[in-house]
Amino acid sequence: MDLDGYITYANPAAATLTQYSVQELANLHVSHLYNPTGDTIKAHYELSLTKKAGHFRTEGWRTKKDQTYCWCEIIYSCLYNEEKGFLGYSCTLIDRSAQMQEAHQLRQQEDRYRLMVEGVRDYAIFMLDPEGYILTWNEGAKRIKGYAASEIIGKHFTTFYTAQDLADEKPVRELAIAIQTGKYEEEGWRVKKNGSVFWANVVITALFNDQNQHIGFSKVTRDLTERRQTHEALRQSEEQYRSLVEQVSDYGIFMMDEKGRVINWNEGAKRINGYLAAEIIGKYFSIFYPQEAILNGKPAHELTVALETGKYEEEGWRVRKDGSLFWASIVITAIYNSEGVHIGFSKVTRDLTERKQAEQSLRESYDRYRLLTVELQRSNEDLQRFAHVASHDLKEPARKIKLFSNRLQDEYISMLPEKGQLFVAKIQQAADRMLSMIQGILTYSSLNALSQLLEIIDLNTLLEQIETDLEVLILDKQAHIDKQRLPPIEGVPVLIYQLFYNLINNSLKFSKVGEPPLIKIFMASEAAENFVKITVTDNGIGFDNQYASKIFETFTRLHAKDAYEGTGLGLALCKKIVERHQGTITVQSVINQGSTFIITLPRKQNWPNYI
Incomplete structure (x- = not known):
């Protein structure tokens, strides 16, 4: 099973015992085998005990697929990898129904x-x-x-x-x-x-x-x-005990004799268990336990442990007078008189049902999140398969269009009229855009599939590399890049490079005609603790700020494709890279005055060693 108790592998014997197929058991939560079916509270409690001790053994009823029951011995064990990393659990089911029948008789x-x-x-x-x-x-x-x-x-x-x-x-x-x-x-x-x-x-x-x-x-x-001596000591003890606990209503507190029979009862016990004192005094405390626990000899076992160690403590299901179940925290303490003779037990019960229900609601929310994550992963896999098709099946026709249009340009252009030459040029431009867009889709969709090692990145060295790579365009535009010294961050170098390359390239691309681009890369002072806030500002053409969130969507263009080249994927890729690094990216822009991109990134990633 995985860390959350979901079955990842089952052998044929498990399928035979539970009447589920091996395929049906896969990804089924182990609580489906509990009685009642889906008792996630007890399942997670027993898994928590397993994780604490390394192993856990119990016996009880288990539910088969056809809703019949079998009495099973269950052995949970923790699984670790070679580096002692916790991987999940193993579960061994042994059918003890026949032995249970004999033992019951x-x-x-x-x-x-x-x-x-x-x-x-x-x-x-x-x-x-x-x-x-x-x-x-x-x-x-x-x-x-x-x-x-x-x-x-x-x-x-x-x-x-x-x-x-x-x-x-x-x-x-x-x-x-x-x-x-x-x-x-x-x-x-x-x-x-x-x-x-x-x-x-x-x-x-x-x-x-x-x-x-x-x-x-x-x-x-x-x-x-x-007996007279014991009863006198017990009577005095009871009077002191009764005066102390009789008015407590949040805890069920009562005494039992050495055999486990109830001998007094407080208001809290009445409120939690539902019995009046006259109804319960003299009864065995096993009346508060589910049938399975009684068949398993649990009440007697608890008294034995309390007698041997002084105290027994646990959480588990208990039964009220009306038959309803509640999740209880119980402490049983062995009581001795002044001469060291064992005279009975005290039992303190607290109803934790509301707390457990809240925990269960949280767990259910997590399970829903887990299912959504699975669906998202499936969607990403579909997208990756689509990207694979795009990178192979779609690229080939585009390359052939490009190839034959180039041959048409090289070998027959002089034979074409001016309008035909214009059409050839448009075919070549369209083919270039198609290849660029296919490559953009491939880059964008494959980002989630990458699991890359984290490194400490010197942002100043990285920006110098980008300036070198864009040197021709910078000289052509007569651009100037003004940058402050930036602190190091933890991340994936190739992705952080792509982030700032796209932003700087966009500032150069969307510059105003006749005005040299000025790009400022500064560090903002108001970043939250353990985060770095960086602004990339330009004096370009800008855009209407109402589109500030829309421009990060895939294939979004605010300008005609004939005026400015591009695929509409650059800023979408920037947003995905930043979010992959647990950061944020926003933009503020004014038409004809330029844009400011605000990037917030953690100094250190909250992941083991890769993202």
Whole structure:
């Protein structure tokens, strides 16, 4: 892809995957493969991340030509040339639809289990066989009770009871009640590996298979001592936090517990996301994410990164209550209590949709400009092809007219009457004008196709060269050229030469009969910073100043072609040369008093090394 994300090459595998042909993919923006189609905001954001890091990997839905979807792994990489210049991007698409389906089914099973576990917060969960021996062990059980799985699996669950409870045969009664009623629940003292006791909430559930045979128990335990301490610290933190952020309306600010459930809500969150506090508190924050992000495990990934690094920050699409999308800047920060225990997260959201829409409008304007540039380039290519035809197909007939009229002049002129001799002279003059005009068209049209190296130009030396080249005409007209010393500029020497040659030649050509031409080439003092303003003034025949802009158009002549020779392309060529150098050219003129051309050129060109 090029610098803007437009596809410049695609292999047959990409065509097969997207159902576009290789030709259709060419010059197609990569956002056409996004879901929704044409999501340029997300596409440009991911390309910006690629440019920043050198590569970027993601997974998600991609849109095929027939508007169906496939789940793809996408790998963007930056491309550089040998000089480390940034050329664009490569994109690798890998169809992961089958794996996604399998992962989705597995995630559904895991989600059912996770929802069961997360329904009782911070509980240690493990299984017992029908006699009460431990079969499984989770991280929560290890954290609360202090035993590793290898230490406790196979032991009897009475290990966790106090001596008094064992004497009263309390564990046996709990299992019996669970079998009779389906569940046993209580709060009481339990014993950790190190011998300390903690106040626990315990739920024992009897488990039966599909033949209604008793196969064991599930046991869920939570340390309520830490919960009381944590909740008290959290309550104090919430009060301070609430007083600080409750009135902020430009930012959605809220707290989540360690599992990602919303536990408070401010006015900004209500305004941005659309939910009342009563509607959202207790819900998982994944409710704000598009389906694709949820399938990709993005919410859980963000919490993991925040927990590992302290903070997670990004921009991306989020979902309001009404289902509409908005582009959000989000920051998730892990929160710890005074004892260093992780107690949840803070989340700050800002709606950047208006800003992104403005950026997108600007980007669309750029895209329109890009299309216009392509059209202009195509027009220039057409013009160049026309010039090629002119330089070959049109020149040949003109040369033959010139050749045979010369032979007629040399071999048969004495045989022609005076009027016939006049006709021969007119044929020769017309042929000369035609050849000159064809050459002018070729020069004018080929200017855009030239990419020439920039050099520092000594304008004083260049003007001396022009005087030498026009020496015969200057002497014939008895002209005088008065010039100030000019500063150097950066440009293409052959083009700058052509510019001043045409202007000086015009001043000599359009001089008044009987009055020697006086041409002044001065540097104006009011030029903008980093620019040079040069005036070329003559005392010639001048013209009506209402034509001051028209004379720079191609084939424009203000005088009869019999009175003054020329093609009408000289000043058009001057204007194109000046604009090619990022400058301007204007003229002021008075009839019978002369003309002043004002040329403004940058001292240094704003291009790498050529134009």
